[in-house]
Amino acid sequence: MTLQAHQLTCIRGDRRLFTDVGLEINAGDALRVVGTNGSGKTSLLRILCGLALPVDGEVRWHGHNIRGLREEFCRNLVYIGHANGVKDDLLAWENVVVTSTLSGNPVSREDAGNALEQLGLGHAADLPTRALSQGQRKRVALARLQFGKAAPLWILDEPFTALDLDAVTALRATLNCHLAEGGMVIYTTHQEIDLAARRSLRVELNQATSC
C-alpha cells in the first residue's frame, strides 16, 4: 500500500505555489503538510486525492496513476476538505448515512447514531445540521471516519479547527487507532498535534513565487 507523488507542480493564477514536490507514504505513516496561509496546502491535498490536476507531475496509488484508477482509488480514500460536505437541511444522522453510502459503505440509522454518540453528538443526531455550531458540524463531517476503516488512506484538511479539547483528543485517538491498524493519514493543521505513526513525515510548502 503506497501513495507516491512525483514532481508535483501547482500554479494558481500567476503564482507558482510549489514545484517538484515529491513524497511517498506507506501503511502506518502519517504525513503532515506544513505551510503558512496561502502556501498551497489545500491545493496539494486536492491534487493528492484527484480533485485537482497538477500542472506537472503525477500521483500514483500502488504504482498506477490515480487519474486512471478513479473509483478504485476513491474506494480507498476518505477526504474531508475545508468545506465540511454537510448539508444544512438534513438531520445530523442523515448526513452521516448519505456520505457513508456514497463512499461505498452503506450504514444504518443506528450505526450513524452510534458514530455521532462517540463524538459527543448523540443528543444532536436528530437536529438539522443548520441548528448546529461550526464545531458540531465539523464533528458531523468527521463522524464518517468511524466507518472509514475499509479505506486505508485518509486525507484531512484542517481536521482539528473549530473542535474543543475533548473532541481534539477523541479525533487524535481515532487517527492513532487507524495508523496502528496500518492506515495512512495525510493532514494539515496549524496546531501542534503529534500522532503515533510508524513514520511521521512532513512536507514544508513555503516556496510560493510569482511567475
Next chain:
Amino acid sequence: MLKALHCVIRRDLLLAFRRRADVLTTLFFFVIVATLFPLGVGPDPVLLRAMAPGILWVAALLASMLALGRLFALDYADGTLEQMLLSAEPLSVIVIGKVIAHWLVSGFPLILVAPLLGVQFDLPGRSIMVLVASLLIGTPILSLIGAIGAALTLGVRGGGVLVSLLVLPLYVPVLIFGAGAVGAEMSGLGGDAHLLLLGGLLACALALTPWVTAVALRIALE
C-alpha cells in the same frame, strides 16, 4: 450501484421537500407564463387553440430552465459535490440520480397541471392527452440536457444567464417535436411520429448526457 442511486434520489427529494417553496416557484412560473398569453393576445378561441402547443411548451422549457440553478449549485457551495466526485460509485450514476430527483421535483408537477392549462386554451380532449404524453417524454430530456449546462457554469459569475444561452439552443429539437406532436394531433395527422422521435431523443440523452455531465463536473471542480 443501485444503492447509491437510491440514496442520491432519496436525499435530493428529501432536500426538495424541506425547501418546498423553491419547488412551488417553478410550478407557479409555468402557470403564470402560460396564463399571460391569453390575456395579452386576446380571447379569440381559434387563435388560442392554434398557439396553445407552442406556448405551453415554451413555458415548460423556461420553467425547467429556471430550476436548473438548484441542480448542482447548492451542493457545490457546501462541499457535498466534492464528496460525490470522490465517491466509490461512478459519478455518472450519481448524476442520473440527481437528474431523476430534479425531474420529479421540477418537471413532473408541470405535467400534472398541463391539462388544466390546456383547457384554458380550449384544446380538445385528445390533444390534451398528446400534450401530456409529449411533456412526459420531453421534460426528462430537458433535465438531462440542462444538467450539462448547470455543471459547466458552476462557480461562474452570472451563471444563471449563461446557462440559458448554453442550454436553450439545445432545447430546440425537443420544442419542435413536443409542440409538433400536439399540432399534428390537432390537424388530424396524429402525433405518433413526433412522440416516437421524442422517445428516440430521450434514449439518446439518457445514454450520453450523464457521462458528459460527469466530465463537466470534474472540469468545474478542478
